[in-house]
Amino acid sequence: MTVTVADCERVQTSWFQLRSQVLGSGSWEDDGLTWANGDLMFPRVIDPAALARGVERARSEGASIVGAWLGLDVDPRPLAAAGFKKGWAPWWMAGPIDLGLPADPRVELRKDAPGADGRPPRAWFAAARQGGQAAGGAWAHLVDDLAGVFDVEVPEPFQRRGLGTGLMQAVCAAAASAGARQVVLNSTPAGYALYRRCGLQRIGTGITWWLHLPS
Known part of the structure; x- marks a missing residue:
C-alpha cells in the first residue's frame, strides 16, 4: 500500500x-x-x-x-x-510495520486497558529501563491498518545504546499483532537517523x- x-x-x-x-x-x-x-x-x-x-x-x-x-x-x-x-x-515518515528487529529485553510493553465496550486496545506504550532506571518510552496508536508512533523519547544519558530502536520494535510489533501493515510518524531532524535505521522513508513535510x- x-x-x-x-x-x-x-x-x-x-x-x-x-x-x-x-x-x-x-x-x-x-x-x-x-x-x-x-x-x-x-x-x-x-x-x-x-x-x-x-x-x-x-x-x-x-x-x-x-x-x-x-x-x-x-x-x-x-x-x-x-x-x-x-x-x-x-x-x-512511513514504512513497513515489520521492522525485522529482535525484541529488546530492556523494553517492556504496557498495553492500555480495553475500553468499556470490550473492544481490544488500539494504543500501546513501551517503557525502557537501563540499570534499574527509567530510560525512555514510546506510544503506538492503531487507525485502520496504519500504526502511528508518537512521543519516542530517550533521555540524553541513555542515548546511543539502542534503546530507541528497541522502543520502536516493541510498539510496532504490538500494533502489527492488532492488524497494522504500515507505520507512520512525524520526525524532527534529531530523530531522523533512528527512523531511517528502522526502515522508514520521508514522504513529506x-x-x-x-x-x-x-x-
Missing part, C-alpha cells in the same frame, strides 16, 4: 483526539476546523472567526499554548493575523504554528 501525507495527518488527528478523551482536554468541530488536544488539526481553509472561537475555547479550558498543524499548501495568514508564530516542521496565551 502507498502511504500519503494525508494518511499521516489522519492518524495524527486520531491520536490527538484519543489524548483529548483520556486527558479531558477539548476535541470539537467548528465550521470546518477540527480541534483536538487543544490544537487545530490540518485545516484546508482557516476561517478567522472560527479560529478565534477555537482559541477562546482552548483558553477557557486552561490551555497556555495553542498549536496549529498544517500542510504546506494551506494559507497560514489567518494564523499570523491572530498572533500565531511559525514553529517546527514535521517530517512525515508539514508546518506548525503556535500561539502562547497570556496567563
Whole structure:
C-alpha cells in the first residue's frame, strides 16, 4: 500500500483526539476546523472567526499554548493575523510495520486497558529501563491498518545504546499483532537517523504554528 501525507495527518488527528478523551482536554468541530488536544488539526481553509472561537475555547479550558498543524499548501495568514508564530516542521515518515528487529529485553510493553465496550486496545506504550532506571518510552496508536508512533523519547544519558530502536520494535510489533501493515510518524531532524535505521522513508513535510496565551 502507498502511504500519503494525508494518511499521516489522519492518524495524527486520531491520536490527538484519543489524548483529548483520556486527558479531558477539548476535541470539537467548528465550521470546518477540527480541534483536538487543544490544537487545530490540518485545516484546508482557516476561517478567522472560527479560529478565534477555537482559541477562546482552548483558553477557557486552561490551555497556555495553542498549536496549529498544517500542510504546506494551506494559507497560514489567518494564523499570523491572530498572533500565531511559525514553529517546527514535521517530517512525515512511513514504512513497513515489520521492522525485522529482535525484541529488546530492556523494553517492556504496557498495553492500555480495553475500553468499556470490550473492544481490544488500539494504543500501546513501551517503557525502557537501563540499570534499574527509567530510560525512555514510546506510544503506538492503531487507525485502520496504519500504526502511528508518537512521543519516542530517550533521555540524553541513555542515548546511543539502542534503546530507541528497541522502543520502536516493541510498539510496532504490538500494533502489527492488532492488524497494522504500515507505520507512520512525524520526525524532527534529531530523530531522523533512528527512523531511517528502522526502515522508514520521508514522504513529506508539514508546518506548525503556535500561539502562547497570556496567563
